[in-house]
Amino acid sequence: VQARAVLPWLTWWLVMGGTLVGAAWLCGGEPITPRVLGIATLVNSAGIALLEQLLGRVPGTNLLRDRQSWNDMIHGVLMSQVGRPLGTAGAAWLLAGASGLAGGPLPWPSQAPFAVQFALVLLIWSFADYWVHRAQHTFSFLWWFHALHHDTAQMHLLKSGRFHIVDPILTYPLKAGFLLLFAPPAEAVLWLGVWQVADGNLAHCNLDQRFRSAWHWVLPTVQNHYLHHAAERRLQDSNYSGEFPLWDVVFGTYHHPDRHPVARTGLEGDPIPRDLWGQLAYPFRALRASRAAPR
Ligand SMILES: [Zn+2]
Ligand SMILES: [Zn+2]
Numbered sequence: 012v013q014a015r016a017v018l019p020w021l022t023w024w025l026v027m028g029g030t031l032v033g034a035a036w037l038c039g040g041e042p043i044t045p046r047v048l049g050i051a052t053l054v055n056s057a058g059i060a061l062l063e064q065l066l067g068r069v070p071g072t073n074l075l076r077d078r079q080s081w082n083d084m085i086h087g088v089l090m091s092q093v094g095r096p097l098g099t100a101g102a103a104w105l106l107a108g109a110s111g112l113a114g115g116p117l118p119w120p121s122q123a124p125f126a127v128q129f130a131l132v133l134l135i136w137s138f139a140d141y142w143v144h145r146a147q148h149t150f151s152f153l154w155w156f157h158a159l160h161h162d163t164a165q166m167h168l169l170k171s172g173r174f175h176i177v178d179p180i181l182t183y184p185l186k187a188g189f190l191l192l193f194a195p196p197a198e199a200v201l202w203l204g205v206w207q208v209a210d211g212n213l214a215h216c217n218l219d220q221r222f223r224s225a226w227h228w229v230l231p232t233v234q235n236h237y238l239h240h241a242a243e244r245r246l247q248d249s250n251y252s253g254e255f256p257l258w259d260v261v262f263g264t265y266h267h268p269d270r271h272p273v274a275r276t277g278l279e280g281d282p283i284p285r286d287l288w289g290q291l292a293y294p295f296r297a298l299r300a301s302r303a304a305p306r
Pocket of ligand 2: 160215
């Protein structure tokens with residue numbers, strides 16, 4: 012009983028710290044490789060899936076009983092294995108054109124300690140991520156592709172991969188492209204990958220994680236992102252940061268989860284079909300419908 016009371020206050024720190032330390036251990040003093048990133052992803056996801064069963068956060072939520080779990084997994088594979096590589100290739104292509112115009116990358120403190128360079132990568136990425144995500148909530152064309160990620164009546168581990176395959180093809184050229192403008196070391200970008208897996212899984216999962224109220228202003232807490240998945244539009248259009256809430260606070264789109272309770276997650280009116288093909292086709296149908304009946 013006592014462990015059940017104390018553990019939720021430690022879960023974020025233990026999973027985040029454990030993933031980073033575990034990945035560093037796998038590296039064994041060598042630079043990190045995509046293989047280490049892959050192993051860290053699998054171990055982190057399996058660990059969180061197991062912990063969700065032991066320390067659930069929201070009653071009635073369980074990936075084993077969610078009928079969308081198979082679709083979540085298929086979207087996750089399509090997004091990460093097809094959409095994201097294509098989006099990153101698009102970023103590199105854009106960049107080749109841009110650096111031809113600008114005459115090389117922007118300045119980068121390559122002599123600074125690695126921790127400083129990594130923090131800078133996080134800061135630059137989260138800035139681009141914030142504005143691209145905000146644009147996805149602002150322009151209908153982008154929203155139709157992003158809506159699938161918000162079609163989440165339940166929030167659990169698998170929702171962190173529930174993105175339309177086209178979503179990263181639209182967003183990565185901008186997000187990754189902005190980061191690559193600075194030409195940061197590949198090492199720091201791979202560590203960003205490790206951070207994002209752990210951070211994304213923790214933000215979506217149904218693992219009980221508690222924080223003192225003030226921490227929500229600083230950390231990528233599950234409550235901050237749960238609020239972003241609220242069905243209520245006012246809340247949905249806030250807390251855009253995938254990483255630290257810094258940019259939401261700076262640009263005035265932050266809502267503190269303690270002051271804004273979430274009645275239900277998902278989308279008002281449930282516009283997204285339940286079947287995989289319908290989900291993949293949804294943005295294109297919405298686009299066609301909007302052409303037929305312009306607003
Ligand atoms: Zn969103
Ligand atoms: Zn999300």
